[in-house]
Amino acid sequence: MRSVGKQLDITIHRPEELSVPLRRAWHEAMDESPDYANPFLAPEFAAGIGRHRGGAQVAVLYEGREPVGFFPYERNSFGVGRAIGLGLSDCQALVHRPGVVWDMQELLRACGLSVLEFDHLVDEQKPFGRFVTGTFASPVVDLKDGAGAYADWLRSTYPGVAKTTLKKERRLGRDVGDVRFVFDERDPRMLHRLMEWKSAQYRRTGRMDRFSRPWIVDLVDHFFQVREEHFTGVLSVLYAGDRPVAAHFGPRSRTVFAAWFTTYDPELRYYSPGLMMHLHMAHAAGGHGVRLMDFGRGDKEYKDWLKTRELRVGEGFATRPHPVAAAHRLWRRPVRGLRNTVLAHPALREPADRLLKSVGTLRTSGRTGLERPAPRTR
Structure with missing residues (x-):
């Protein structure tokens, strides 16, 4: 000592x-x-x-x-x-x-x-x-018990976004298949699908591709298996029929759920699947005893829509x-x-985002030498 x-x-x-x-x-x-x-x-x-x-x-x-x-x-x-x-x-x-x-x-x-x-x-x-x-x-969201119908909870909790979101969900159901949400999906294939989607999103938007690093892929694989009271890796998936639309992976304790990796099928982006995912997660997490959903620092429009306060x-x-x-x-x-x-x-952030997206477009089109290796999956 x-x-x-x-x-x-x-x-x-x-x-x-x-x-x-x-x-x-x-x-x-x-x-x-x-x-x-x-x-x-x-x-x-x-x-x-x-x-x-x-x-x-x-x-x-x-x-x-x-x-x-x-x-x-x-x-x-x-x-x-x-x-x-x-x-x-x-x-x-x-x-x-x-x-x-x-x-x-x-x-x-x-x-x-x-x-x-x-x-x-x-x-x-x-x-x-x-x-x-x-x-x-x-930004954080203070959660209440999410018991009861999702649509009723959404209308009472987020009346400003409920009408548009529910309308898009009905349209997604008609166009692709019945919408269903799984809060704690245990299929590891869906975890690897999430990493593939997120890796492509990083490259498309010009960001550093975290899942090009094998140790991060292995770390997320490891956390997916951890099922403890103070730390459980939770994979959530939104489906339309049998087709996965959006996915999130993050840890939860008994009372706090951390938003970590969220992504979606880019072919279905016009249905706002990312926002749907966060709303379904908040509803389900409340029903599992979680009292705080932590988005982490960073400016994102959906965080401003959903937050109840800020740490x-x-x-x-x-x-x-x-x-x-x-x-x-x-x-x-x-x-x-x-x-x-x-x-x-x-005024600075928006041009920087545009520049990163332009680099991402070139990267994914194969016209630069910036491509990163695909994430390793098992």
């Missing part, structure tokens, strides 16, 4: 090697505060990253012999760290029991980190305060005096600043 202040000690572990008692204590800390109920903060998420990323670690904070805090992160050989699953995780924090206080500099030192990058930090994390370079809205998440670099920390921050902060400036101003 290494001392942190006067009261706390730390041990460092690989997340996939945590003992059953430590995982149980982590779950108990999640249960004691709504700030930590998000499935991205569960030990199962950290363990999944650990299975596929060599630098994943967890710092366990102790008061005496009692584990009271859990801090998952990734570290490279130069002591540069980042929040666990940075780029994939929509919620980051040091999960701790109520009343636990820690020192950020001592934590970084104990973890062997000169710098730690984060971009979806829970607002409650006060010791990170002076290292936060910006805060951003993360705040932080972005920044926690550092201690070290040349590596200064160099990393000097390199990374301008990149994040430029991205955030573009995303915050529609």
Whole structure:
């Protein structure tokens, strides 16, 4: 153990090697505060990253012999760290029991980190305060029990979009086949269909294709098999007849459902299948005991339509005096600043989107050398 202040000690572990008692204590800390109920903060998420990323670690904070805090992160050989699953995780924090206080500099030192990058930090994390370079809205939906007919629930919950959405669903039913929704689809072929659709969407819109990375494909395959109380991988599919129309994959805890990968059949885009998918998920999740649907940060029109409120998440670099920390921050902060400036101003964001889509069109037509390999499936 290494001392942190006067009261706390730390041990460092690989997340996939945590003992059953430590995982149980982590779950108990999640249960004691709504700030930590998000499935991205569960030990199962950290363990999944650990299975596929060599630098994943967890710092366990102790008061005496009692584990009271859990801090998952990734570290490279130069002591540069980042929040666990940075780029994939929509919620980051040091999960701790109520009343636990820690020192950020001592934590970084104990973890062997000169710098730690984060971009979806829970607002409650006060010791990170002076290292936060910006805060951003993360839209959420407060869910009620979704029992009862979907159409009735939709009319009462979202009267502004109900008429148009139900009309499009009826048209989809007439044109393609009866519309049905499966909240927890267990067919792995549909998971691979989702990844294929999403990969094509990334390329079509000029974005980085996450599913061109085999480790992310394997990670999603792994999470599809996880069925735990604080983390379950949920695949939802909207069908018209036997034809899949839209799909979503994301984790849920007992009370929080994280929107993660949503996509749809582009041939049916005029029916607004993505919006249909999110509405059906909200209805079904409420019926399964979920009380919060978290969309994660980012400006999307459907998020503005569906959100009931916004959480705040932080972005920044926690550092201690070290040349590596200064160099990393000097390199990374301008990149994040430029991205955030573009995303915050529609006059800049819309031309950037058009440029990316133009690149995507060229990429998918085969007229550039930018094509990425197809996602690996099993």
